Amino acid sequence: MANTNATGITRAQADEQLIQYIRSRVNLTNEEEAFILERFTLRLIEKKHFFIQAGDLLFEQAFIVQGTMRVYYLDIKSQEHVLYFGFQDWWVGDLASIQAQTPSQLNVQALEDTWILSFTQRGIEEILQFVPSMERMFRIMAQRTLAVLQKRFFLTVSASAEERYLELIKRHPNIEQLVAQHQIASYLGILPESLSRMKRQMIEQRKQVKP
Amino acid sequence: MANTNATGITRAQADEQLIQYIRSRVNLTNEEEAFILERFTLRLIEKKHFFIQAGDLLFEQAFIVQGTMRVYYLDIKSQEHVLYFGFQDWWVGDLASIQAQTPSQLNVQALEDTWILSFTQRGIEEILQFVPSMERMFRIMAQRTLAVLQKRFFLTVSASAEERYLELIKRHPNIEQLVAQHQIASYLGILPESLSRMKRQMIEQRKQVKP
């Protein structure tokens, strides 16, 4: 799974992609755009390596230029719980911990070689000071993340594991090619064994799902 | 439960409370403060009445001056799921729907007579235009809400109903005096019957909890 070898990404390409993203949300001058881009670092996170590990105090966030990541947290019983998968043009990081200025609770790991544009807390503070209109973008980012999480929460408490599974593959039809099954189980909030059984039953009952 | 008769609240008192809240997050001039306050409406929502009902397109939010509310959503099977309870100095509203400009998915109901300062989308837009620095406050608001929801999500997927119950009464020791037990069950994501049984078992096993 997730075996794509990272095609090389140039800084110019990455900048262009991020700027497109920002422009669609807020209007900036050329100087402002340049100022912002200077505060981002282009990095390659290799497959299975981490961008953020629980306990980190760096307060970094990143924009995914190309690749796939998973954001998860480890509970007291050492069980992993995937919060979400990050794809191209998504942001990853532990906004909650940045907000509270506490060590990261989340881990962000690359599922394949992944190019990101990351920024530090210092960088974002400079951006917000020099380009106050970026407050708006980050507000919208937080609201959007909130909306996604709220939807996820309701689905978790009101739908069965099977319904959640169907919703996931409907929303990300190729997810099973990108991430391992035990990680999907973790996202769904069930054990890998349960997901395996569930899929077999669904096939037996011809409830679709390709063999 | 929740039988407090609303003590009268004057507009001046409510304004003062909101301004204290805002001042602790962002610096404003007197004109800006006045401009903001003008866009808020002081309202009394009587016990069991609604501030927002699912389907509303008003995109309102409110600051709770005094009282208690519950924010819940109704799933396809007509089951209620409490997302959170709102107390004094909290904001209530469906930020996710405002973000997506879709009808509210949430209901916000007063559990006792409750005074709120509400604002409409138009009001907030005017505020953001005239006082851009308020973007910052709303960004922080969204991030804080996100942090709370993220914690709640992880607790829901990684802790048992009993652990969640203990966490709730630890965080809100007097919650059982404020809201009905079936609403607490709804918050915990279990049925009232299950909560009732759980409490009995905890008492039998002397795991504390007053009789």
Place this chain on the structure above:
DNA sequence: CGAAAATTTGACATGACTCAACTGGAGTGG
């Protein structure tokens, strides 16, 4: 190729749900 990891399968345990009945207190109207 061979070790390690992922997935599948089996047998069994259990927490929470479902449905249904009962209890008790709060509010209402005669």
Place this chain on the structure above:
DNA sequence: CCACTCCAGTTGAGTCATGTCAAATTTTCG
């Protein structure tokens, strides 16, 4: 002020989805 209704809460019996533990099988990858 009592009778009645209504709703919240409790209790019981049976079911089901998912977890637990353990082992077999397949896939991945060095």
